Structures are given as C-alpha cells and as structure tokens.
Amino acid sequence: MMPIDRLADMEEKLRILEDLNMIYIRQIALSLKDSDIQKKIDYEIRMREGACKLLAACSQRDQALEASKSLLTCNARIMAYMSELQRMKEAQVMQRVARRSSDAGPMDDRSPCKAKVAISDLRIPLMWKDTEYFKNKGELHRCAVFCLLQLGGEIFDTDMVMVDRTLTDICFDNKIVFNEASPGFELRVELYSCCSEEDYSAGNTPRKLASKLSTSLGRSSGKKMRGTLEPGACSPTSNGGGAAILLPVPSVPGPKYHLLAHTTLNLSHVQDSFRTHDLTISGNEECSFWLPLYGGVCCRLAAQPRCMTQQMMSGCLRVKLGGEPQGWTNVYGVLKGTNLFCYHQKEDMEANVEPVLTIGINKETRIRAAEKDPHSKAQNICISNQYGGEEVTHTLAADSREDTQLWMEAFWQQFYDMSQWRQCCDDLMKIELPSPRKPAIVTPKQGALYHEMVIDTSDDIGTVTDILARRIEEFELRAQLGSPPHWMSLFDEDPPRSPHNHQHLPPHSPSPCHRTPGLLSSNASLTSDSDSPVSVSPCFRQAWSPDTSSSSGRFRPRTLSLDAKLSTLRGRGYGGFRCNCQPPTAGSGSPRPTQTALFCSSSTSSSSSSEGSNSQESDLGFSRPSGARRSLRNLRAKLDPRNWLQSQV
Amino acid sequence: MSFIPGHPVTAVVQRIEIHKLRDGDNLILGFSIGGGIDQDPGQNPFSEDKTDKGIYVTRVSKGGPAEVAGLRMGDKIMQVNGWDMTMVTHDQARKKLTKKNEDVVRLLVTRKSLETVVRQSMMQH
Numbered sequence: 176m177m178p179i180d181r182l183a184d185m186e187e188k189l190r191i192l193e194d195l196n197m198i199y200i201r202q203i204a205l206s207l208k209d210s211d212i213q214k215k216i217d218y219e220i221r222m223r224e225g226a227c228k229l230l231a232a233c234s235q236r237d238q239a240l241e242a243s244k245s246l247l248t249c250n251a252r253i254m255a256y257m258s259e260l261q262r263m264k265e266a267q268v269m270q271r272v273a274r275r276s277s278d279a280g281p282m283d284d285r286s287p288c289k290a291k292v293a294i295s296d297l298r299i300p301l302m303w304k305d306t307e308y309f310k311n312k313g314e315l316h317r318c319a320v321f322c323l324l325q326l327g328g329e330i331f332d333t334d335m336v337m338v339d340r341t342l343t344d345i346c347f348d349n350k351i352v353f354n355e356a357s358p359g360f361e362l363r364v365e366l367y368s369c370c371s372e373e374d375y376s377a378g379n380t381p382r383k384l385a386s387k388l389s390t391s392l393g394r395s396s397g398k399k400m401r402g403t404l405e406p407g408a409c410s411p412t413s414n415g416g417g418a419a420i421l422l423p424v425p426s427v428p429g430p431k432y433h434l435l436a437h438t439t440l441n442l443s444h445v446q447d448s449f450r451t452h453d454l455t456i457s458g459n460e461e462c463s464f465w466l467p468l469y470g471g472v473c474c475r476l477a478a479q480p481r482c483m484t485q486q487m488m489s490g491c492l493r494v495k496l497g498g499e500p501q502g503w504t505n506v507y508g509v510l511k512g513t514n515l516f517c518y519h520q521k522e523d524m525e526a527n528v529e530p531v532l533t534i535g536i537n538k539e540t541r542i543r544a545a546e547k548d549p550h551s552k553a554q555n556i557c558i559s560n561q562y563g564g565e566e567v568t569h570t571l572a573a574d575s576r577e578d579t580q581l582w583m584e585a586f587w588q589q590f591y592d593m594s595q596w597r598q599c600c601d602d603l604m605k606i607e608l609p610s611p612r613k614p615a616i617v618t619p620k621q622g623a624l625y626h627e628m629v630i631d632t633s634d635d636i637g638t639v640t641d642i643l644a645r646r647i648e649e650f651e652l653r654a655q656l657g658s659p660p661h662w663m664s665l666f667d668e669d670p671p672r673s674p675h676n677h678q679h680l681p682p683h684s685p686s687p688c689h690r691t692p693g694l695l696s697s698n699a700s701l702t703s704d705s706d707s708p709v710s711v712s713p714c715f716r717q718a719w720s721p722d723t724s725s726s727s728g729r730f731r732p733r734t735l736s737l738d739a740k741l742s743t744l745r746g747r748g749y750g751g752f753r754c755n756c757q758p759p760t761a762g763s764g765s766p767r768p769t770q771t772a773l774f775c776s777s778s779t780s781s782s783s784s785s786e787g788s789n790s791q792e793s794d795l796g797f798s799r800p801s802g803a804r805r806s807l808r809n810l811r812a813k814l815d816p817r818n819w820l821q822s823q824v
Numbered sequence: 825m826s827f828i829p830g831h832p833v834t835a836v837v838q839r840i841e842i843h844k845l846r847d848g849d850n851l852i853l854g855f856s857i858g859g860g861i862d863q864d865p866g867q868n869p870f871s872e873d874k875t876d877k878g879i880y881v882t883r884v885s886k887g888g889p890a891e892v893a894g895l896r897m898g899d900k901i902m903q904v905n906g907w908d909m910t911m912v913t914h915d916q917a918r919k920k921l922t923k924k925n926e927d928v929v930r931l932l933v934t935r936k937s938l939e940t941v942v943r944q945s946m947m948q949h
Contacts, residue, residue, distance in 0.1 A: 818864075818867075819858055819859075819863050819864055819867035819868060820858065820860075820863060820914050821856045821857065821858040821882050821883070822856060822857055822858075822914065822915075822917075822918040823855075823856045823883075824852070824853045824855060824856065824857060824918060824921040824922050
C-alpha cells in the first residue's frame with residue numbers, strides 16, 4: 176500500500192474511533208444522569224472545531240498563535256471533563272459494589288468546607304546570557320507563551336505574551352479564581368511556549384498519527400494523560416493530537432505550543448503574599464520553543480475557605496455576662512471565620528451594628544459542654560480562650576437540647592475546617608474578583624476572515640500614552656520626595672545651563688539621513704552649541720545619541736520596571752513602540768520638527784514585530800511627539816547597547 | 825591608516841596636547857568620543873574601515889581646549905598619555921581621558937588628511 180493511502184486509511188480509522196468515543200462518552204453521561212458535564216464537553220468540542228477552522232483560515236501570525244492557544248485550552252478542558260466523567264462513573268460503580276456487600280459503615284466522615292483559591296501576578300524570571308544582550312543578530316528570537324492553570328475540573332488560560340531577549344521576566348496579569356477547591360487541592364501550572372518564527376507546515380503527520388495511536392485510553396486522570404502526550408524533550412506534538420487519546424482530530428497546520436515548564440501548587444504554598452516556587456523545566460536549548468528560564472515562578476496564591484467567609488451557624492443564644500450567676504443575656508450568635516459574634520438582636524447583624532460580644536474561635540480555643548445546669552433544660556457550652564496568659568471562659572446556653580447539639584456540631588465542624596485549611600484560617604486572605612474580561616473573539620464565520628486581530632481593544636495608543644504619562648508623573652513625584660534614581664536626570668527636558676555637567680545629553684544637529692539603518696537620536700539643550708547646525712558634507716551621517724551618565728557606569732538597562740512594562744505593552748502587539756522612528760524632541764534651541772524626519776529602526780532589524788497594524792502606530796508616534804514618550808524614548812535609546820555611544824570629556 | 829588583520833597598524837600621527845579647563849569641580853577637555861571594542865563599529869560615521877573599533881572624536885566644542893590644541897572632529901585617538909586607545913572599551917577610553925589628577929592629556933591622533941599631506945610631501949621629493 177502506498178504510504179499516502181495508509182495515511183488516509185489511518186485518518187479514516189481515527190475518525191471512526193472518534194465517533195465511537197463520543198458515543199461511549201454520551202452513554203456514560205446518560206447513565207450518570209449528569210447532563211452538566213455532557214453539555215460542557217459538547218461546548219468545548221464546538222469551540223475546538225471553531226479554533227481548528229480559524230487556525231486553518233487565518234494568515235496573520237498573531238491570530239494563528241491565539242487560535243492555537245484556544246485549541247490547546249479546549250483540548251485540555253475536554254480531557255479534564257472526560258476524566259471527571261470517568262471518575263464519577265467509577266465512584267458510582269464503587270458505591271454500588273459497597274452497598275451490595277453491605278460492608279459500608281456509617282458514612283459519618285466529616286468533610287472539610289470548600290474554598291476559593293486565587294492565583295495572580297504570575298511572574299517567571301528569565302536568565303538571558305550576556306552574549307544575548309549584545310549580539311547584533313539579525314533575528315530577534317521570539318516566543319509566544321501562556322500559562323494553563325488547572326485545579327480540579329477547572330482549567331483557565333492566561334493571556335498570551337510575546338517574549339524576546341529584551342524581557343527580564345514573563346508577567347501574566349491575569350487573576351484567576353477557582354471556586355470549589357478542597358484542602359487537598361492541586362493547582363497545576365503549565366507554561367506553554369511556541370517559537371514565533373516557525374514554519375507552519377504539516378510535514379510531521381506520520382509521526383503525529385503514530386503518537387496518537389500509541390497512547391492508550393486509561394483510567395488515569397487528565398493530568399497524567401497530558402503528561403504522556405509529551406513523550407520526550409522537544410518532540411512536537413500536534414495540536415489536534417493533544418486530545419488524541421479520546422478524540423483524535425486531524426492535525427491542523429499552524430503554530431504548535433509545547434510544554435516548557437510546569438509545577439504543582441497545593442495548600443502548603445498558599446500565603447497572603449508573593450512567593451517563589453520552583454519550576455520543572457522540560458526541553459533543552461536545542462528546542463525551538465526554548466526560553467532560558469531562571470527556574471522559578473513567583474505568584475500570589477491565596478485561599479478563602481468558606482468557613483472564613485460564610486456564616487457557618489447562627490441562632491439565638493443566651494450568654495452569661497459578668498460574674499453573676501444569674502446574668503443571662505439574650506443574644507443572636509453568628510459563627511463566622513475565627514469568631515463567634517454575639518449581636519443584641521438579629522437585625523443588628525444585618526445593619527452592621529457592632530456586636531455586643533465577640534468570642535474568638537481559633538485553634539487555641541477549647542469548647543466543652545458543661546455539666547447540666549439544674550435550672551435549664553440543656554447543657555451549657557463553655558468556650559475558653561487564652562488572652563495573654565489569662566484564661567477567659569464564656570458560658571453560653573442554647574434554647575433547647577437540639578440547638579445545643581447543632582451548635583456543638585457547628586463548632587466541631589469549624590475546628591475541623593481550621594485544621595484542614597491551616598494557615599488559611601489564621602486571617603482572611605484577600606481575593607480580588609477578576610474584572611469581567613471581554614470574551615475572546617474566536618467565533619468562526621463561514622467564509623469570513625479576520626484581517627486584524629484585536630487582542631485587547633483597551634490597549635490602544637491613547638491608553639499607552641496615558642500609562643506612560645502617569646509613570647512619568649510617578650517618577651517625578653518620587654524624585655521630589657526622595658533621592659531620585661540617577662537616571663532620572665535623563666528626563667530633564669531642560670537641563671541646567673552649566674555646560675559642563677557630565678550628565679547632559681549632547682546637542683542635536685539634524686541633517687538628512689542617507690542610509691536607512693538609522694541612528695536613534697535625541698534632542699536636548701546644551702550650551703551655545705545647540706543651535707549651530709554642523710556643516711558636514713552630505714556623505715556623513717549624524718549619529719547623535721545621548722551619552723551615558725558618567726556616574727552610572729555600565730548598568731543593565733533591563734532591570735527598569737518601566738522597561739518591563741513597555742515590553743509587556745509591546746508584546747501585546749505594539750512592536751512599533753520601541754526602537755522605531757523617534758520623533759525629534761523640541762529641545763531648547765529652535766525646534767526642528769519635520770526636518771529631522773530620518774531615522775527608522777535600528778540597525779539590527781526586526782525588533783519591531785509585525786506587519787500591518789504597527790506601521791500605523793509608528794506613524795502616530797511620529798506626528799505627535801508628546802513629552803512623556805520622548806523622554807522614555809531617549810532613555811531607551813540611551814540604554815540600548817546597540818546604539819553607538821558617545822561620551823563627552 | 826591601513827589595517828590589515830594580523831599586521832601591526834601603521835599610521836601617521838599628530839601629537840596634540842590638551843590642557844584641561846577647570847570648571848568648578850570638573851575638568852573638561854571639550855570634545856566627545858565615540859567607539860570602542862564594545863560598540864558597534866558599523867555606526868561610526870568617521871571611520872574609513874567600518875570594522876574599526878577605535879576611539880574617534882565625534883564632536884569638538886567651539887573654542888574649547890581641544891579645538892585650541894588642534895583636535896578635529898573625525899580624528900582617531902591612538903594613545904592618551906601613553907595609554908593605547910586602539911583596543912579599549914568605550915568606558916575605558918573615557919576614563920583615560922578624564923583622570924582627575926591630570927591637567928594635561930597628550931594625545932596621538934591620526935586622520936586621513938595627515939596621510940594625504942605626508943604622501944604629497946613625499947611625492948614632492
């Protein structure tokens with residue numbers, strides 16, 4: 176049989192398998208009488224088909240990368256739902272078996288409350304070699320990266336970020352909240368990366384098919400299945416093949432993401448502040464999707480157990496206040512978090528009036544049912560706390576025996592929850608609700624193609640200008656308050672008149688540019704020289720760039736946080752922002768706005784990423800040089816090692 | 825100034841003695857330099873050979889000590905007070921010129937016109 180025929184044959188068989196799988200899945204779902212998961216699976220399958228179609232149809236790299244990311248996420252979700260279905264089926268079967276054998280003891284186990292787990296401010300530091308910074312290679316190696324976060328059955332993906340050697344860290348701004356986590360939760364963080372210059376050919380088909388067929392449908396959880404999908408370092412797995420095990424999809428040509436690093440977080444990593452965790456890195460330097468990761472990921476992982484945020488128990492109580500034996504006071508008690516709040520009446524709690532009494536309920540508290548009070552029908556509840564060496568005991572009583580029982584039960588449950596959730600119950604951790612995001616624009620229309628991919632419409636050039644202007648203000652404010660960083664002097668548009676300050680920028684002398692690998696230039700005022708146009712023969716290029724601050728010596732420009740922010744903004748598709756045409760700044764001398772319309776991208780090309788939309792940005796930047804952007808451009812030009820530095824002596 | 829890789833560089837040089845001007849706490853010479861082995865030589869507008877990573881004078885302040893001493897824009901600095909300037913980083917070059925305890929710097933510089941002049945005068949003979 177011809178190899179091509181064999182290929183077609185295998186594809187045919189895979190399609191049949193796919194249909195069979197779907198029937199199987201539907202059967203399981205029906206038997207479990209769970210239509211919820213079924214709906215979710217159907218939805219994800221539709222999304223996946225859409226993403227495949229989009230991937231096949233789109234021409235722009237950005238679109239393809241986004242579509243590929245959606246595809247990967249859909250696959251991951253389908254896997255998760257499938258494995259959950261399997262788990263539920265197994266549990267059902269186990270239960271039936273247990274009932275039959277009448278072996279089951281009283282199902283009395285206490286289960287801990289669930290919690291909201293939030294992960295935010297993910298930051299993955301990079302570790303570029305020195306040589307990478309100063310190499311004047313033509314191509315800027317860029318990768319598209321994003322993170323996939325999974326907890327239980329929920330999978331979320333972060334936004335995609337473009338990474339090249341100008342970034343020191345990969346930052347994801349997303350805040351992701353998982354709603355139903357148990358104390359034994361495992362939050363898997365996976366970093367996927369895709370080289371941005373890859374040739375999108377489907378030349379690998381036989382290998383992909385082989386990998387699809389070789390993996391088997393097992394009982395393993397979704398995580399393990401995904402693990403087996405990466406058979407070795409750097410072997411690319413196809414997009415469709417990601418879910419090959421259960422639902423093989425014919426491979427779609429396009430950019431493919433590979434797992435670059437992963438880690439698993441659990442309760443012990445939860446803290447109310449930022450922490451660094453180790454990453455397990457897959458792949459090596461030979462892979463196209465490789466990035467030099469430092470080896471850790473920094474993030475904020477917070478958890479809010481329900482016992483801390485919700486009222487676990489409430490009702491009428493009587494509490495003994497003061498020392499008198501007969502001093503019972505009626506209160507309305509609310510057990511929430513680490514306290515039992517006693518309000519004068521129920522309405523007070525709703526009106527947020529201060530409680531009459533607050534009794535701490537924490538790990539140190541001891542609660543016991545007291546001896547039966549001869550006067551009352553039910554037992555008293557004694558709550559003892561240690562307040563600075565002294566033991567303070569409060570005595571409470573419920574109205575009836577049943578109520579007492581309920582309260583005791585609630586207290587035991589609270590203690591159990593606290594013991595399970597440990598550090599999360601010391602204090603309530605703040606979790607910000609993520610702002611409503613615009614849904615990703617991945618709906619395929621028949622025959623319609625996207626010409627421009629809008630990744631996030633809020634990041635237009637106006638907003639960018641505002642961000643930078645605000646940053647400048649912050650810097651200036653800080654400069655007024657404390658000692659300014661030494662590079663702040665670069666932002667001075669009008670430096671003091673003394674000509675011999677080493678930190679000044681040399682004067683700007685414009686002249687027409689004759690060679691395109693241009694030279695970044697900036698304008699500043701300095702002494703009397705600034706106005707004199709240098710009469711040079713036309714064959715010279717004027718290469719003015721600001722000199723280094725003499726006191727600073729050599730320092731890595733990348734550590735500026737502003738730099739990182741600009742890179743992030745640039746990574747979102749505004750590659751034209753950096754190193755492209757710099758408009759001349761209006762220094763002290765005569766302003767020469769339009770004449771000095773020379774310079775273009777720096778000599779090492781392709782720092783500006785993409786095609787279409789970016790040229791508009793650079794044009795915009797060209798015609799409206801605003802103060803904030805100019806200064807920043809000056810700074811960037813100055814600190815870019817690819818400039819030809821000049822020093823005044 | 826011919827540069828053949830592997831062979832010693834020969835050049836016609838001119839001695840220039842610059843007396844630094846004191847301005848308060850600073851000593852200035854009144855010119856700017858560009859170049860260095862850590863810089864990109866392709867961006868040097870003054871060099872003939874675009875792989876030349878030497879230190880060049882990119883600007884001379886009018887009336888400053890350097891101009892008075894005879895330094896011209898486009899000159900390549902070969903030595904400063906005996907220190908070689910053909911194989912140094914940009915920062916090293918700057919430091920050699922701005923030593924606080926030196927009032928005078930003696931430079932050896934070369935420029936294209938020097939060679940032309942010498943050749944012409946040699947031809948005349």
